Amino acid sequence: MFKAFRILILLLILAGVALGAWRSKTRSVEWKYDLPVNIYPVNGDGSENVKQFLRTLTANDFKPIKTFMREEADRYDLASSASIEIRLGEIIEAVPPAPPRNGNALEAISWSLRMRWWAFRNADMTGPGPQVRMFLVYFDPAQTSRLDHSTGLQNGLIGRVNVFASYDMAKQNNVIITHEFLHTLGATDKYDPATNQPAYPDGYANPDLQPLVPQRHAEIMAGRTPVSQTEATIPESLNDVVIGGLTAQEINWQ
Numbered sequence: 001m002f003k004a005f006r007i008l009i010l011l012l013i014l015a016g017v018a019l020g021a022w023r024s025k026t027r028s029v030e031w032k033y034d035l036p037v038n039i040y041p042v043n044g045d046g047s048e049n050v051k052q053f054l055r056t057l058t059a060n061d062f063k064p065i066k067t068f069m070r071e072e073a074d075r076y077d078l079a080s081s082a083s084i085e086i087r088l089g090e091i092i093e094a095v096p097p098a099p100p101r102n103g104n105a106l107e108a109i110s111w112s113l114r115m116r117w118w119a120f121r122n123a124d125m126t127g128p129g130p131q132v133r134m135f136l137v138y139f140d141p142a143q144t145s146r147l148d149h150s151t152g153l154q155n156g157l158i159g160r161v162n163v164f165a166s167y168d169m170a171k172q173n174n175v176i177i178t179h180e181f182l183h184t185l186g187a188t189d190k191y192d193p194a195t196n197q198p199a200y201p202d203g204y205a206n207p208d209l210q211p212l213v214p215q216r217h218a219e220i221m222a223g224r225t226p227v228s229q230t231e232a233t234i235p236e237s238l239n240d241v242v243i244g245g246l247t248a249q250e251i252n253w254q
């Protein structure tokens, strides 16, 4: 009897967590108010260089993300409320758990739960309503040449993004941050993971362009600009990126 009661309580807690996640998922893309996007810098390699760099960051460094979202919302004729508010949070000393490299579904779920718990423990949010939390894990480019992949979770509205601690990379960092941020709102990847080549047609900024390649812009969830059938380049900044039709649908813009 007691055991059945315990299981019932556990099930109720799980149902509560699932319901909460579902509600913030749907409410995050209502676009009735500016959606708060909290950014938390993290020192990824513990180096003094990154530590110094993090101290110089301001909310202004991430303003291009808000501008991009606003300009793209305009293209889809959305009301002026369909925007985001960037809030720069405190530097977080702990490093969030890294996602499994080639993990199976169970490992991915286990990481997602640990990540949500970690975020709950380490990142404060103020104010009501759904809010996104983006953890930017910075690395010194002099020590790290290649970054592990970044992730955005729709459950919990959490992003974990690996970026370079360098002002030369700031514009490209904003492209990656925006990509992962849109994952938290339900946008899906639009490239072939085997080749990194954008998927046609949804990964193309202008799928009707004649000739089709080279494209001038990248679709944000494809991440690259197709310049030929087999080659694609990394956009330099959000000025070279658009939100394509399918991504717009996925984030409830259409």
Ligand SMILES: [Zn+2]
Residues within 6 Å of the ligand: 179, 183, 188, 189
């Ligand atoms: Zn992605």
